[in-house]
Amino acid sequence: MKQWETALVRPGTTLEQAIKVLDRAALRIVLVVDIQQKLLGTMTDGDLRRALIKHQSLDTAVEKVMNPQPKVATLDWSRERLLHVMEQQQVLQLPIVDEQYRIIGLESLHELLNQQTQDNPVFLMAGGFGTRLRPLTNDCPKPMLKVGEKPILQVILESFVKAGFHRFYISTHYMPEMIRDHFGDGSQWGVSIQYIHEGEPLGTAGALGLLPKDEIDQPLFVMNGDLLTTLNFQSLLQFHEAHPASATMCVREYEYQVPYGVIESHGHHITSMVEKPLQRFFVNAGIYLLDPVLLQRVTHNHRIDMPTVLENEIANNRKINMFPIHEYWLDIGRIEEFSRAQKDIAGSLQ
Template sequence: MGHKWQDILVSPTTSMEETITVIDKGALKLALVVNNDNQLLGVVTDGDIRRALIKHLSMDSEIQLVMHTTPLIAPPDTSRTKLLNMMNAKGLTAIPIVKNSRVIGLETLQKVMDAKRYDNPVFLMAGGFGTRLKPLTDNCPKPLLKLGDKPILETILENFISCGFHQFYISTHYMPEAIRLHFGDGEKWNVDIHYVHEDTPLGTGGSLGLLPNNLPDLPIIMMNGDVLTKIDFEQLLEYHNQHQPLCTMCVREDEYQVPYGVVEADESRIISLVEKPIHKYFINAGVYVVSRQLANTVSENQRVDMTDLIETAITNDHYIAMFPVHEYWLDIGKMVDFYQAQKDVMQGGRFDGGN
C-alpha cells in the first residue's frame, strides 16, 4: 500500500480550496473523496480542479461537484504486473485499493516500479491426474480448473508475481499441451515461464532432476500446483536465507479431537482420564524452499517424493527447517476442497484480500 494515503482523504463537502491544499501536501497528485465509513465516493486531481475553475466554479465549491465518481480501482492483492498495466493503460500515477467499497490503501506507480524483484526460480508441480476431482479432470488438467474467472495455477502464478518473482518452471505430465497453451512463455504476465515434462510420473520430488543445469545458484521455491494459499513468499525466502537449511518445509498446524474419553493407566491402575482430548500436530503444506545442494541429489528421471528426500536428509543429519503457515491455506485435493476454494474466491471469502 502507498505511504500516508490517509493524508489524502477528504469528505465530499470539503471545498476545492481545502482539497488543493491536501493534494499539495500529500505529493500524490490526487485526493480520495470518502464518507465517514471510508467508502470511496470519488477521486479528484489538481487538473480536475483547474478545469472546474475554467468553468467558473468558486473555490468554495464542494469537491463532490468536481470529483470523478467512477474512478479506476483495484482489489487487494492485485498483482504488481496487473497494477502496472492498469496505470500505464490509463496514464495514472496511483490506484486506490478498495475492499467492500472501502478504501484500504493506495498503490503508486513509483512503488510498483520500485518493487523488489527476486531471481529465485519458482517450480510449480502441475503434472498430476487429479483423479479425486473426476469427472471435472477428464478433459481438463486440475491446474486449469477455474476458481472464479481464472485457473487454479494462474491464481498461484499471480500470487508469486505480486511478490516480485519472475522466473517460473512448470512440471507437466497429464494433458501438458493444455497447460502450455494457456500459460505460454509468460509474456502475458511479463515473466518467463519454462516447462519440464515427466514422461512417466516421477513423484513429488523427481521433477527436480529435470530442471536445467544453468539455473542461478539460488534456492528454489517449490510448490504443489493444487495449493491455494496466501503465504508470504518473500518472508518465506528471507526465513530460509537466514537459517540456511538444506530445505525449508512449510507446515500447517492441524488438530484432531479424539471422540472418546482417553484413559492413561499404570498396569491395572487408572492414573488419568481425559475427556475427548484435542491433539495438535503439524502437517506438510506442500510448499518448500529447496537448496541447490538438495536439488542436485535428484537424478534425471529418478522417481522420488519430497518426503523421501527430506527423510533421507534428516537421517544424514542435515538441517531441515520448518516454516509455520498461519495464513490462508487450502489443499484442493478432493471435490469438497474444490467447492470450498470456489466459495472463498467467488464470494469474497478468506482468500480474497486477506489471510
C-alpha cells in the same frame, strides 16, 4: 547489516543523536529497542519535527518523544495486509516483530509499492492426475480447474508475480498441452516459463531431477499446483535466508479431536482419563524452499517423493527448517475443497 538495523537506538539517546541516525539510515524512522532488541517505541521524522516545534531541547531523551505503542506487523503478514494497514493507519513504515516483540525487520510503503524483482526460480508442480476430483478432471488437469474466472495454476503464478518473481518452471504430465497452451512462454505476465515434462509419473519430487540444475543458482521455490494461499513469499524467503538449511518446508497446524474418552494406565491401574482430547500436529503444506545444493542430489529421471528427499537430508545430518504459515491455505484435493474455493477465496484472489 540490514538497512533497518542502522535505525536502532537505545533509551537515553538524545534527539540530537537521533537526528544523526535518521539522516544516516534514511528510513524516516528511529526504532527504540532495549538490550534484547525488544521494541519499546518508534520516532518518525514527523514526531521529531513536532518535538522541535514545541521547542524541546536537543538533549531530550528519545523516549520522551517516541510513540510507545506503534502499530507493528509480524513476519507472516501478506503484502496486501501490510499495505491496507499502512493506508488505514496513515503510516509510512511498519516494524516487524517476533512473538517476544523483538524487532526483526521493517516494511516501508515505498518499498512495498516499488517492489524489487526477485531472481529466485519458482517450480510449480502440475503433473498430477487429480483422480479424487473426477469427473471434473476427466478432460482437464486439476491445476487448470477454474476458481472464479481463473485456473488454479494461474492464481498461484500471479501471486508469485505480484511478489516480484519472474523465473518459472512448470512440471507437466497429464494433459500437458492444456497447460502449455494457456501459459505459453509466460510473456503475457512479463515472466519466463520453462516446462519440465514427466514422460512417466515420477512421484512428488522426481521432477526436480529433470530441472536444468546449472540454471538453479538460488534457493528454489517448489509449490504444488493445487494450492491456494495468501502466504507472504517474501517472508518465507527472508526466513530461509536467515536460517540456512538444505530446505525449508511450510507447515500448517492440524487439529484432531479424539471422539472418545482416552484412558492412560500403568499396568491394570487407570492413572488418568481425558474426555475427547484435542491433538495438534504440524502437517506438510506443500510449499518448500530448496537449496541449490540439495537439487544436485536428486537423481535424474528417478521416481521419488518429497518426504523421502527431505528424510534423506535429515538422515545425513543436514538441516531442514519448518515455516509455520497462518495465512489462508487450501489444498484442493477433493470436490469439497473445490467447492469451498469457489465460495470463499476465488473472488478475493482475482
